[in-house]
Amino acid sequence: MSHAFVEVQQAAKRFPGAKGEPDLTVFENVSFQLEKGEFVCIIGHSGCGKSTIMNSLAGLDSFSEGAMVMEGKEIDGPGLERGVVFQNYSLLPWLSTLENVRFGVRARWKEWDEAKVTEHSLEYLEMVGLKEVVDRKPAQLSGGMRQRVSIARAFATKPKLLLLDEPFGALDALTRGVIQDELIKIWTRDRQTVFMITHDVDEAILLADRIFLMTNGPEARVAEAVEIDLPRPRERAKIVKHPNFYKIRNYLVEFLINRSATMDPADLDRKGLHYPRAVNPVDEEATATSPDSASAQDAPDEKLVNFTPKEARHG
Protein backbone atom coordinates (compact mmCIF):
# COMPACT_ATOMS: atom_id res chain seq x y z
CA MET A 1 0.00 0.00 0.00
CA SER A 2 2.70 2.44 0.90
CA HIS A 3 5.81 3.04 -1.12
CA ALA A 4 7.73 5.16 1.33
CA PHE A 5 11.43 4.42 1.77
CA VAL A 6 11.04 3.60 5.45
CA GLU A 7 7.68 2.83 6.94
CA VAL A 8 6.91 2.33 10.62
CA GLN A 9 3.41 1.12 11.35
CA GLN A 10 1.49 1.09 14.63
CA ALA A 11 4.62 0.59 16.70
CA ALA A 12 4.37 0.25 20.47
CA LYS A 13 6.77 -0.55 23.29
CA ARG A 14 5.47 -2.06 26.50
CA PHE A 15 7.23 -3.37 29.55
CA PRO A 16 5.56 -5.90 31.81
CA GLY A 17 4.34 -4.22 34.98
CA ALA A 18 5.29 -5.30 38.48
CA LYS A 19 3.01 -7.81 40.21
CA GLY A 20 -0.61 -6.74 39.88
CA GLU A 21 0.30 -3.59 38.01
CA PRO A 22 -0.76 -3.09 34.42
CA ASP A 23 1.91 -3.13 31.70
CA LEU A 24 3.86 0.07 31.24
CA THR A 25 3.36 1.47 27.76
CA VAL A 26 6.20 3.74 26.77
CA PHE A 27 4.67 4.65 23.41
CA GLU A 28 2.03 3.24 21.10
CA ASN A 29 0.26 3.97 17.83
CA VAL A 30 3.51 5.30 16.41
CA SER A 31 3.48 5.36 12.62
CA PHE A 32 5.59 7.41 10.27
CA GLN A 33 7.24 7.36 6.89
CA LEU A 34 10.67 8.53 5.80
CA GLU A 35 11.23 9.52 2.20
CA LYS A 36 14.49 8.72 0.44
CA GLY A 37 17.11 11.41 0.94
CA GLU A 38 15.19 13.07 3.71
CA PHE A 39 16.74 14.39 6.94
CA VAL A 40 14.37 13.85 9.82
CA CYS A 41 14.95 14.81 13.44
CA ILE A 42 12.88 13.51 16.31
CA ILE A 43 12.44 15.59 19.46
CA GLY A 44 10.74 14.72 22.69
CA HIS A 45 11.33 14.74 26.40
CA SER A 46 13.26 11.99 28.15
CA GLY A 47 11.30 8.80 28.57
CA CYS A 48 9.14 9.15 25.47
CA GLY A 49 10.91 6.27 23.77
CA LYS A 50 12.90 8.07 21.05
CA SER A 51 15.92 5.87 21.60
CA THR A 52 13.79 2.73 21.50
CA ILE A 53 12.42 3.80 18.12
CA MET A 54 15.92 4.50 16.87
CA ASN A 55 17.43 1.27 18.23
CA SER A 56 14.56 -0.70 16.74
CA LEU A 57 15.23 0.84 13.34
CA ALA A 58 18.88 -0.11 13.85
CA GLY A 59 17.79 -3.64 14.69
CA LEU A 60 19.34 -3.56 18.14
CA ASP A 61 15.99 -3.41 19.96
CA SER A 62 12.49 -4.40 18.98
CA PHE A 63 8.96 -3.04 19.26
CA SER A 64 6.39 -4.91 21.31
CA GLU A 65 3.89 -4.36 18.52
CA GLY A 66 4.01 -2.94 15.05
CA ALA A 67 6.15 -3.35 12.00
CA MET A 68 9.10 -1.65 10.31
CA VAL A 69 9.62 -1.87 6.59
CA MET A 70 12.52 -0.47 4.58
CA GLU A 71 12.37 -0.61 0.79
CA GLY A 72 9.61 -3.19 0.98
CA LYS A 73 11.54 -5.49 3.31
CA GLU A 74 10.80 -5.93 6.98
CA ILE A 75 13.55 -4.74 9.30
CA ASP A 76 14.58 -7.72 11.38
CA GLY A 77 17.91 -7.38 13.16
CA PRO A 78 20.83 -5.08 12.45
CA GLY A 79 22.23 -4.62 8.98
CA LEU A 80 24.86 -2.73 7.02
CA GLU A 81 22.24 -0.84 5.00
CA ARG A 82 21.48 1.00 8.24
CA GLY A 83 24.40 2.85 9.83
CA VAL A 84 24.36 4.02 13.43
CA VAL A 85 26.20 6.84 15.21
CA PHE A 86 25.84 6.48 18.96
CA GLN A 87 25.94 9.28 21.48
CA ASN A 88 28.96 7.75 23.22
CA TYR A 89 30.84 7.33 19.89
CA SER A 90 31.27 3.55 20.28
CA LEU A 91 34.72 3.49 18.78
CA LEU A 92 36.84 0.43 19.43
CA PRO A 93 39.53 1.78 21.80
CA TRP A 94 42.22 -0.71 20.80
CA LEU A 95 42.11 0.39 17.16
CA SER A 96 43.56 3.57 15.71
CA THR A 97 41.34 6.20 14.13
CA LEU A 98 42.04 4.85 10.67
CA GLU A 99 41.50 1.25 11.76
CA ASN A 100 38.15 2.15 13.28
CA VAL A 101 36.93 3.51 9.95
CA ARG A 102 38.54 0.63 8.07
CA PHE A 103 36.65 -1.74 10.37
CA GLY A 104 33.38 -0.46 8.94
CA VAL A 105 34.57 -0.23 5.34
CA ARG A 106 36.00 -3.74 5.38
CA ALA A 107 32.76 -5.13 6.80
CA ARG A 108 30.79 -3.34 4.08
CA TRP A 109 32.90 -4.29 1.04
CA LYS A 110 34.48 -7.64 1.83
CA GLU A 111 35.83 -8.01 -1.70
CA TRP A 112 37.93 -4.83 -1.55
CA ASP A 113 41.69 -5.16 -1.16
CA GLU A 114 43.50 -3.49 1.74
CA ALA A 115 44.73 -0.53 -0.28
CA LYS A 116 41.26 0.32 -1.51
CA VAL A 117 39.81 0.03 2.00
CA THR A 118 42.48 2.40 3.31
CA GLU A 119 41.98 4.87 0.49
CA HIS A 120 38.21 4.97 0.96
CA SER A 121 38.56 5.33 4.76
CA LEU A 122 41.07 8.16 4.42
CA GLU A 123 38.75 9.99 2.06
CA TYR A 124 36.02 10.11 4.71
CA LEU A 125 38.44 10.96 7.51
CA GLU A 126 39.64 13.87 5.42
CA MET A 127 36.05 15.02 4.96
CA VAL A 128 35.69 15.40 8.74
CA GLY A 129 39.12 17.04 8.99
CA LEU A 130 40.96 14.25 10.76
CA LYS A 131 43.58 13.30 8.21
CA GLU A 132 46.37 14.41 10.55
CA VAL A 133 45.43 12.13 13.43
CA VAL A 134 44.65 8.84 11.70
CA ASP A 135 47.20 6.90 13.76
CA ARG A 136 45.96 8.05 17.14
CA LYS A 137 43.88 5.86 19.39
CA PRO A 138 40.44 7.15 20.42
CA ALA A 139 41.70 7.81 23.96
CA GLN A 140 44.11 10.37 22.52
CA LEU A 141 41.33 12.30 20.77
CA SER A 142 38.97 14.91 22.15
CA GLY A 143 35.25 14.17 22.39
CA GLY A 144 34.53 16.15 19.26
CA MET A 145 37.22 14.34 17.29
CA ARG A 146 35.93 10.97 18.46
CA GLN A 147 32.43 11.81 17.29
CA ARG A 148 33.87 12.86 13.93
CA VAL A 149 35.54 9.45 13.60
CA SER A 150 32.24 7.84 14.44
CA ILE A 151 30.47 9.93 11.80
CA ALA A 152 33.18 9.14 9.24
CA ARG A 153 32.82 5.43 10.01
CA ALA A 154 29.05 5.56 9.57
CA PHE A 155 29.08 7.62 6.34
CA ALA A 156 32.01 5.67 4.85
CA THR A 157 29.92 2.49 4.73
CA LYS A 158 27.32 4.41 2.67
CA PRO A 159 24.27 3.06 4.45
CA LYS A 160 20.88 3.74 2.89
CA LEU A 161 19.58 4.92 6.23
CA LEU A 162 21.71 6.67 8.82
CA LEU A 163 20.57 6.65 12.42
CA LEU A 164 22.11 9.29 14.68
CA ASP A 165 21.34 8.90 18.37
CA GLU A 166 21.87 12.36 19.77
CA PRO A 167 25.37 12.48 18.32
CA PHE A 168 26.29 15.89 19.69
CA GLY A 169 24.73 15.48 23.13
CA ALA A 170 28.03 15.14 24.95
CA LEU A 171 29.84 17.98 23.15
CA ASP A 172 30.26 21.60 24.07
CA ALA A 173 28.36 24.18 22.03
CA LEU A 174 31.32 25.40 19.95
CA THR A 175 32.48 21.94 18.94
CA ARG A 176 28.89 20.98 18.23
CA GLY A 177 28.52 23.84 15.78
CA VAL A 178 31.64 22.86 13.86
CA ILE A 179 30.61 19.22 13.59
CA GLN A 180 27.07 20.18 12.57
CA ASP A 181 28.58 22.04 9.64
CA GLU A 182 30.65 18.99 8.76
CA LEU A 183 27.58 16.80 9.00
CA ILE A 184 25.72 19.09 6.60
CA LYS A 185 28.66 19.02 4.21
CA ILE A 186 29.01 15.27 4.18
CA TRP A 187 25.21 14.78 3.95
CA THR A 188 24.89 17.25 1.08
CA ARG A 189 27.43 15.18 -0.83
CA ASP A 190 25.89 11.75 -0.38
CA ARG A 191 22.20 12.63 0.33
CA GLN A 192 21.59 9.66 2.54
CA THR A 193 18.36 9.34 4.45
CA VAL A 194 19.04 10.43 8.01
CA PHE A 195 16.97 9.87 11.12
CA MET A 196 18.37 11.70 14.12
CA ILE A 197 17.50 12.13 17.77
CA THR A 198 18.28 15.49 19.28
CA HIS A 199 17.38 17.60 22.27
CA ASP A 200 18.53 20.79 20.64
CA VAL A 201 15.78 22.72 18.83
CA ASP A 202 18.25 24.91 16.92
CA GLU A 203 20.20 21.89 15.79
CA ALA A 204 17.01 20.25 14.52
CA ILE A 205 15.99 23.36 12.56
CA LEU A 206 19.46 23.67 11.07
CA LEU A 207 19.63 20.09 9.89
CA ALA A 208 16.16 18.70 9.30
CA ASP A 209 13.65 18.64 6.47
CA ARG A 210 11.03 17.50 8.94
CA ILE A 211 10.96 17.33 12.73
CA PHE A 212 8.87 14.71 14.50
CA LEU A 213 7.48 15.90 17.80
CA MET A 214 6.73 13.35 20.48
CA THR A 215 4.37 13.83 23.39
CA ASN A 216 5.61 12.92 26.85
CA GLY A 217 5.87 9.33 27.96
CA PRO A 218 4.49 7.05 29.17
CA GLU A 219 1.97 6.43 26.42
CA ALA A 220 3.81 8.80 24.14
CA ARG A 221 2.81 9.41 20.53
CA VAL A 222 4.53 10.98 17.55
CA ALA A 223 2.05 13.81 17.38
CA GLU A 224 3.27 16.13 14.67
CA ALA A 225 5.65 16.26 11.77
CA VAL A 226 6.85 19.84 11.43
CA GLU A 227 8.11 20.81 8.01
CA ILE A 228 11.17 23.04 8.07
CA ASP A 229 10.62 25.33 5.15
CA LEU A 230 14.02 27.02 5.06
CA PRO A 231 16.23 27.16 1.99
CA ARG A 232 19.29 24.93 1.69
CA PRO A 233 22.20 25.01 1.95
CA ARG A 234 21.74 26.29 5.46
CA GLU A 235 24.37 27.97 7.56
CA ARG A 236 24.23 28.48 11.28
CA ALA A 237 25.03 32.17 11.09
CA LYS A 238 22.54 33.01 8.34
CA ILE A 239 19.64 30.77 9.23
CA VAL A 240 18.76 32.75 12.37
CA LYS A 241 18.18 35.82 10.26
CA HIS A 242 15.63 34.11 8.05
CA PRO A 243 12.14 35.57 8.70
CA ASN A 244 10.62 32.13 9.27
CA PHE A 245 13.28 30.93 11.72
CA TYR A 246 11.68 32.18 14.92
CA LYS A 247 8.20 31.18 13.85
CA ILE A 248 9.41 27.63 13.49
CA ARG A 249 11.50 27.79 16.60
CA ASN A 250 8.73 29.17 18.76
CA TYR A 251 6.33 26.61 17.46
CA LEU A 252 8.70 23.80 18.45
CA VAL A 253 9.57 25.28 21.82
CA GLU A 254 5.95 25.89 22.62
CA PHE A 255 5.18 22.27 21.83
CA LEU A 256 7.95 21.03 24.09
CA ILE A 257 7.02 23.30 26.99
CA ASN A 258 3.26 23.06 26.94
CA ARG A 259 1.56 20.84 24.45
CA SER A 260 3.84 17.80 24.76
CA ALA A 261 2.56 17.36 28.30
CA THR A 262 -1.07 18.33 27.81
CA MET A 263 -1.92 16.41 24.65
CA ASP A 264 -4.11 13.51 25.64
CA PRO A 265 -3.00 10.30 23.96
CA ALA A 266 -6.53 8.89 23.99
CA ASP A 267 -7.73 12.07 22.37
CA LEU A 268 -5.11 11.79 19.63
CA ASP A 269 -6.08 8.19 18.96
CA ARG A 270 -9.81 9.07 18.82
CA LYS A 271 -9.07 11.51 16.07
CA GLY A 272 -7.73 8.56 14.16
CA LEU A 273 -4.25 9.98 14.35
CA HIS A 274 -1.80 7.36 13.27
CA TYR A 275 0.53 9.27 11.08
CA PRO A 276 1.75 12.48 12.70
CA ARG A 277 -0.14 15.56 11.64
CA ALA A 278 1.88 17.46 9.04
CA VAL A 279 2.46 21.01 10.25
CA ASN A 280 4.06 23.99 8.58
CA PRO A 281 4.47 26.64 11.28
CA VAL A 282 4.87 29.36 8.68
CA ASP A 283 1.45 28.68 7.16
CA GLU A 284 0.06 27.76 10.55
CA GLU A 285 0.20 31.38 11.54
CA ALA A 286 -2.27 32.39 8.85
CA THR A 287 -4.81 29.71 9.76
CA ALA A 288 -4.10 30.23 13.47
CA THR A 289 -5.48 26.95 14.71
CA SER A 290 -3.53 27.18 17.91
CA PRO A 291 -3.91 30.30 20.01
CA ASP A 292 -0.31 30.00 21.21
CA SER A 293 1.28 29.83 17.80
CA ALA A 294 -0.80 32.81 16.75
CA SER A 295 0.49 34.82 19.67
CA ALA A 296 4.05 34.00 18.72
CA GLN A 297 4.39 36.95 16.42
CA ASP A 298 7.47 38.73 15.19
CA ALA A 299 8.19 39.95 18.70
CA PRO A 300 8.97 36.59 20.19
CA ASP A 301 8.29 35.76 23.77
CA GLU A 302 11.53 36.13 25.72
CA LYS A 303 11.05 32.94 27.69
CA LEU A 304 10.37 30.88 24.62
CA VAL A 305 13.37 32.13 22.69
CA ASN A 306 15.83 31.30 25.41
CA PHE A 307 14.52 27.87 26.10
CA THR A 308 16.56 24.99 24.84
CA PRO A 309 15.96 21.70 26.52
CA LYS A 310 19.27 20.17 27.36
CA GLU A 311 19.41 16.75 28.86
CA ALA A 312 22.39 14.54 29.29
CA ARG A 313 20.40 11.33 29.11
CA HIS A 314 17.37 10.40 27.16
CA GLY A 315 14.83 7.62 27.42
Next chain:
Amino acid sequence: MDRTTTEWKFSLNVRATLLAVLILIAGLGLWESLHQVPALAGGDSQLSEYEQLMAGAGETAKVPPPSEVLIRAWEELSNPFYDAGPNDKGIGIQLGYSLYRVLAGYLLAAAIAIPMGFLIGMSPLMYKALNPYIQVLRPISPLAWMPLALFIIQDSEASAIFVIFICSIWPMLLNTAFGVAGVREDWVNVARTHELSPMKTAFKVILPAAAPTILTGMRISIGIAWLVIVAAEMLVGGTGIGYYVWNEWNNLDLTSVIFSILMIGIVGMLLDMSLSAVTRLVTYEE
Protein backbone atom coordinates in the same frame (compact mmCIF):
# COMPACT_ATOMS: atom_id res chain seq x y z
CA MET B 1 57.74 19.78 42.27
CA ASP B 2 61.36 19.94 41.23
CA ARG B 3 62.51 20.40 44.79
CA THR B 4 63.67 16.80 44.97
CA THR B 5 65.57 16.89 41.70
CA THR B 6 67.43 20.04 42.63
CA GLU B 7 68.29 18.70 46.05
CA TRP B 8 69.34 15.30 44.86
CA LYS B 9 70.61 15.83 41.34
CA PHE B 10 69.74 12.20 40.56
CA SER B 11 66.51 10.79 39.23
CA LEU B 12 64.30 8.58 41.35
CA ASN B 13 65.43 5.50 39.42
CA VAL B 14 69.11 6.13 40.08
CA ARG B 15 68.49 6.72 43.75
CA ALA B 16 66.34 3.59 44.04
CA THR B 17 69.06 1.54 42.37
CA LEU B 18 71.70 2.94 44.71
CA LEU B 19 69.55 2.16 47.73
CA ALA B 20 68.88 -1.37 46.48
CA VAL B 21 72.61 -1.99 46.02
CA LEU B 22 73.29 -0.64 49.51
CA ILE B 23 70.69 -2.95 51.02
CA LEU B 24 72.23 -5.87 49.13
CA ILE B 25 75.73 -5.07 50.34
CA ALA B 26 74.57 -4.58 53.92
CA GLY B 27 72.52 -7.78 53.90
CA LEU B 28 75.25 -9.89 52.33
CA GLY B 29 77.86 -8.40 54.63
CA LEU B 30 75.84 -9.23 57.71
CA TRP B 31 75.16 -12.74 56.45
CA GLU B 32 78.83 -13.25 55.54
CA SER B 33 80.10 -12.09 58.93
CA LEU B 34 77.60 -14.10 60.98
CA HIS B 35 77.73 -17.34 59.06
CA GLN B 36 81.34 -18.28 58.55
CA VAL B 37 81.51 -22.06 58.37
CA PRO B 38 83.23 -23.07 61.56
CA ALA B 39 86.85 -23.93 61.11
CA LEU B 40 87.53 -27.41 62.28
CA ALA B 41 89.26 -27.63 65.62
CA GLY B 42 93.02 -27.59 65.30
CA GLY B 43 93.02 -26.46 61.71
CA ASP B 44 96.50 -27.51 60.74
CA SER B 45 96.75 -30.64 62.84
CA GLN B 46 95.70 -34.04 61.65
CA LEU B 47 92.03 -34.74 62.34
CA SER B 48 91.15 -37.65 64.49
CA GLU B 49 88.90 -40.31 62.99
CA TYR B 50 86.05 -39.06 65.18
CA GLU B 51 86.51 -35.49 64.06
CA GLN B 52 86.55 -36.55 60.45
CA LEU B 53 83.30 -38.48 60.93
CA MET B 54 81.55 -35.64 62.70
CA ALA B 55 82.96 -33.00 60.35
CA GLY B 56 82.72 -30.30 62.93
CA ALA B 57 79.12 -31.10 63.88
CA GLY B 58 80.09 -30.61 67.45
CA GLU B 59 79.65 -26.92 66.87
CA THR B 60 76.36 -25.43 65.74
CA ALA B 61 75.76 -25.99 62.06
CA LYS B 62 75.81 -22.73 60.15
CA VAL B 63 74.24 -21.62 56.89
CA PRO B 64 76.96 -21.21 54.25
CA PRO B 65 78.01 -17.58 53.71
CA PRO B 66 77.17 -15.71 50.50
CA SER B 67 80.72 -15.92 49.25
CA GLU B 68 80.42 -19.68 49.03
CA VAL B 69 77.03 -19.40 47.34
CA LEU B 70 78.54 -17.03 44.80
CA ILE B 71 81.40 -19.39 44.08
CA ARG B 72 78.91 -22.25 43.66
CA ALA B 73 76.77 -20.06 41.39
CA TRP B 74 79.78 -19.32 39.24
CA GLU B 75 80.64 -23.01 38.99
CA GLU B 76 77.10 -24.05 38.17
CA LEU B 77 76.37 -21.24 35.73
CA SER B 78 79.63 -21.61 33.83
CA ASN B 79 78.63 -25.18 32.93
CA PRO B 80 74.85 -25.30 33.25
CA PHE B 81 74.10 -28.20 30.91
CA TYR B 82 76.44 -30.98 32.02
CA ASP B 83 74.90 -34.37 32.60
CA ALA B 84 76.83 -36.79 34.83
CA GLY B 85 74.16 -39.32 35.64
CA PRO B 86 70.69 -39.19 37.20
CA ASN B 87 71.76 -37.44 40.40
CA ASP B 88 74.22 -34.98 38.91
CA LYS B 89 72.86 -32.72 36.21
CA GLY B 90 73.56 -29.05 35.49
CA ILE B 91 71.22 -26.37 36.81
CA GLY B 92 70.25 -25.49 33.23
CA ILE B 93 69.02 -29.02 32.59
CA GLN B 94 67.05 -29.08 35.85
CA LEU B 95 65.45 -25.70 35.14
CA GLY B 96 64.76 -26.84 31.59
CA TYR B 97 62.80 -29.86 32.84
CA SER B 98 60.79 -27.66 35.19
CA LEU B 99 60.08 -25.09 32.52
CA TYR B 100 59.03 -27.79 30.09
CA ARG B 101 56.54 -29.19 32.62
CA VAL B 102 55.23 -25.77 33.57
CA LEU B 103 54.78 -24.67 29.96
CA ALA B 104 53.22 -27.98 28.88
CA GLY B 105 50.65 -27.93 31.70
CA TYR B 106 50.10 -24.21 31.37
CA LEU B 107 49.56 -24.18 27.62
CA LEU B 108 47.25 -27.16 27.88
CA ALA B 109 45.28 -25.28 30.54
CA ALA B 110 45.17 -22.14 28.39
CA ALA B 111 43.95 -24.12 25.39
CA ILE B 112 41.00 -25.33 27.44
CA ALA B 113 40.42 -22.41 29.84
CA ILE B 114 40.23 -19.61 27.26
CA PRO B 115 37.59 -21.19 24.97
CA MET B 116 35.67 -22.41 28.03
CA GLY B 117 35.91 -18.95 29.55
CA PHE B 118 34.48 -17.49 26.33
CA LEU B 119 31.57 -19.92 26.54
CA ILE B 120 30.91 -19.17 30.21
CA GLY B 121 31.30 -15.44 29.70
CA MET B 122 28.93 -15.30 26.76
CA SER B 123 26.25 -17.63 28.06
CA PRO B 124 24.59 -16.92 31.40
CA LEU B 125 23.18 -20.47 31.24
CA MET B 126 26.63 -22.03 31.04
CA TYR B 127 27.87 -19.72 33.76
CA LYS B 128 25.13 -20.77 36.15
CA ALA B 129 25.48 -24.44 35.28
CA LEU B 130 29.27 -24.62 35.60
CA ASN B 131 29.85 -22.16 38.43
CA PRO B 132 29.21 -24.66 41.28
CA TYR B 133 31.83 -27.05 39.87
CA ILE B 134 34.34 -24.27 39.46
CA GLN B 135 33.76 -23.04 42.99
CA VAL B 136 34.32 -26.53 44.45
CA LEU B 137 37.32 -27.48 42.29
CA ARG B 138 39.13 -24.16 42.45
CA PRO B 139 40.15 -24.14 46.16
CA ILE B 140 41.61 -27.67 46.00
CA SER B 141 45.36 -27.60 46.53
CA PRO B 142 46.88 -28.80 43.26
CA LEU B 143 49.11 -31.27 45.13
CA ALA B 144 46.06 -33.00 46.52
CA TRP B 145 45.42 -34.23 42.99
CA MET B 146 48.83 -35.88 42.85
CA PRO B 147 47.97 -39.35 44.26
CA LEU B 148 44.90 -39.60 42.06
CA ALA B 149 46.87 -38.42 39.04
CA LEU B 150 49.64 -40.94 39.72
CA PHE B 151 47.08 -43.73 40.07
CA ILE B 152 45.14 -42.87 36.93
CA ILE B 153 47.91 -41.68 34.63
CA GLN B 154 50.54 -44.09 36.01
CA ASP B 155 53.32 -41.81 34.85
CA SER B 156 55.08 -39.40 37.16
CA GLU B 157 56.11 -37.03 34.38
CA ALA B 158 52.55 -36.70 33.05
CA SER B 159 51.21 -36.43 36.60
CA ALA B 160 53.39 -33.43 37.28
CA ILE B 161 52.13 -31.81 34.08
CA PHE B 162 48.58 -32.59 35.13
CA VAL B 163 49.11 -30.90 38.48
CA ILE B 164 50.37 -27.79 36.69
CA PHE B 165 47.40 -27.99 34.34
CA ILE B 166 44.87 -28.19 37.15
CA CYS B 167 46.40 -25.33 39.15
CA SER B 168 46.76 -22.91 36.26
CA ILE B 169 43.36 -23.49 34.66
CA TRP B 170 41.22 -21.62 37.23
CA PRO B 171 42.58 -18.06 37.09
CA MET B 172 42.58 -18.19 33.28
CA LEU B 173 39.06 -19.63 33.14
CA LEU B 174 37.56 -17.15 35.57
CA ASN B 175 39.36 -14.12 34.17
CA THR B 176 38.40 -15.00 30.61
CA ALA B 177 34.77 -15.45 31.62
CA PHE B 178 34.85 -12.20 33.58
CA GLY B 179 36.51 -10.29 30.74
CA VAL B 180 34.18 -11.64 28.07
CA ALA B 181 31.06 -10.99 30.14
CA GLY B 182 32.24 -7.44 30.80
CA VAL B 183 32.74 -6.40 27.17
CA ARG B 184 30.85 -3.16 26.66
CA GLU B 185 27.47 -3.59 25.01
CA ASP B 186 28.30 -0.69 22.66
CA TRP B 187 31.22 -2.56 21.12
CA VAL B 188 29.12 -5.65 20.57
CA ASN B 189 26.50 -3.40 18.98
CA VAL B 190 29.16 -2.04 16.63
CA ALA B 191 29.84 -5.61 15.52
CA ARG B 192 26.11 -6.28 15.13
CA THR B 193 25.40 -3.16 13.07
CA HIS B 194 28.31 -4.10 10.81
CA GLU B 195 26.88 -7.61 10.31
CA LEU B 196 29.94 -9.41 11.65
CA SER B 197 29.62 -13.18 11.89
CA PRO B 198 29.74 -14.68 15.41
CA MET B 199 33.29 -15.91 14.79
CA LYS B 200 34.43 -12.51 13.53
CA THR B 201 32.71 -10.80 16.46
CA ALA B 202 34.56 -13.12 18.84
CA PHE B 203 37.97 -12.49 17.25
CA LYS B 204 37.68 -8.86 16.13
CA VAL B 205 35.71 -7.36 19.01
CA ILE B 206 35.31 -9.57 22.08
CA LEU B 207 38.84 -11.01 22.15
CA PRO B 208 40.65 -7.64 21.90
CA ALA B 209 38.20 -6.10 24.34
CA ALA B 210 38.70 -8.86 26.91
CA ALA B 211 42.41 -9.40 26.19
CA PRO B 212 43.79 -7.34 29.11
CA THR B 213 41.60 -9.25 31.60
CA ILE B 214 42.48 -12.59 30.00
CA LEU B 215 46.20 -11.74 30.14
CA THR B 216 45.89 -10.84 33.82
CA GLY B 217 44.49 -14.31 34.43
CA MET B 218 47.33 -15.85 32.43
CA ARG B 219 49.85 -13.92 34.48
CA ILE B 220 48.35 -15.10 37.76
CA SER B 221 48.34 -18.66 36.41
CA ILE B 222 52.00 -18.74 35.37
CA GLY B 223 52.95 -17.47 38.83
CA ILE B 224 50.96 -20.20 40.54
CA ALA B 225 52.29 -22.85 38.14
CA TRP B 226 55.88 -21.90 38.96
CA LEU B 227 55.12 -22.08 42.69
CA VAL B 228 53.52 -25.48 42.35
CA ILE B 229 56.13 -27.11 40.11
CA VAL B 230 58.77 -26.99 42.86
CA ALA B 231 56.56 -28.84 45.31
CA ALA B 232 55.34 -31.25 42.63
CA GLU B 233 58.88 -32.17 41.61
CA MET B 234 59.87 -32.71 45.23
CA LEU B 235 57.12 -35.34 45.34
CA VAL B 236 57.62 -36.85 41.91
CA GLY B 237 61.42 -36.83 41.89
CA GLY B 238 63.82 -37.66 39.11
CA THR B 239 64.44 -34.32 37.44
CA GLY B 240 63.55 -30.67 37.72
CA ILE B 241 64.47 -27.79 39.97
CA GLY B 242 62.18 -28.96 42.79
CA TYR B 243 63.84 -32.36 42.77
CA TYR B 244 67.25 -30.64 42.66
CA VAL B 245 66.51 -28.63 45.80
CA TRP B 246 65.38 -31.69 47.67
CA ASN B 247 68.26 -33.77 46.40
CA GLU B 248 70.81 -31.20 47.54
CA TRP B 249 69.11 -31.12 50.94
CA ASN B 250 69.54 -34.88 51.15
CA ASN B 251 73.19 -34.33 50.22
CA LEU B 252 73.35 -31.70 52.96
CA ASP B 253 74.71 -29.30 50.35
CA LEU B 254 73.10 -26.12 51.63
CA THR B 255 75.17 -23.96 49.31
CA SER B 256 73.46 -25.57 46.34
CA VAL B 257 70.07 -25.31 48.07
CA ILE B 258 70.48 -21.58 48.49
CA PHE B 259 71.73 -21.21 44.95
CA SER B 260 68.76 -23.10 43.53
CA ILE B 261 66.32 -21.05 45.64
CA LEU B 262 67.79 -17.96 44.02
CA MET B 263 67.44 -19.49 40.57
CA ILE B 264 63.78 -20.35 41.23
CA GLY B 265 63.17 -16.72 42.10
CA ILE B 266 64.93 -15.40 39.03
CA VAL B 267 63.17 -17.73 36.60
CA GLY B 268 59.80 -16.93 38.21
CA MET B 269 60.50 -13.23 37.80
CA LEU B 270 61.42 -13.70 34.14
CA LEU B 271 58.22 -15.63 33.49
CA ASP B 272 56.16 -12.88 35.09
CA MET B 273 58.01 -10.16 33.22
CA SER B 274 57.47 -11.81 29.86
CA LEU B 275 53.71 -12.06 30.46
CA SER B 276 53.51 -8.52 31.72
CA ALA B 277 55.21 -7.42 28.49
CA VAL B 278 52.52 -9.22 26.49
CA THR B 279 49.83 -7.63 28.69
CA ARG B 280 51.21 -4.20 27.86
CA LEU B 281 50.87 -4.99 24.16
CA VAL B 282 47.14 -5.71 24.38
CA THR B 283 46.19 -3.10 26.96
CA TYR B 284 44.13 -0.22 25.64
CA GLU B 285 42.98 3.04 27.13
CA GLU B 286 39.30 3.85 27.04
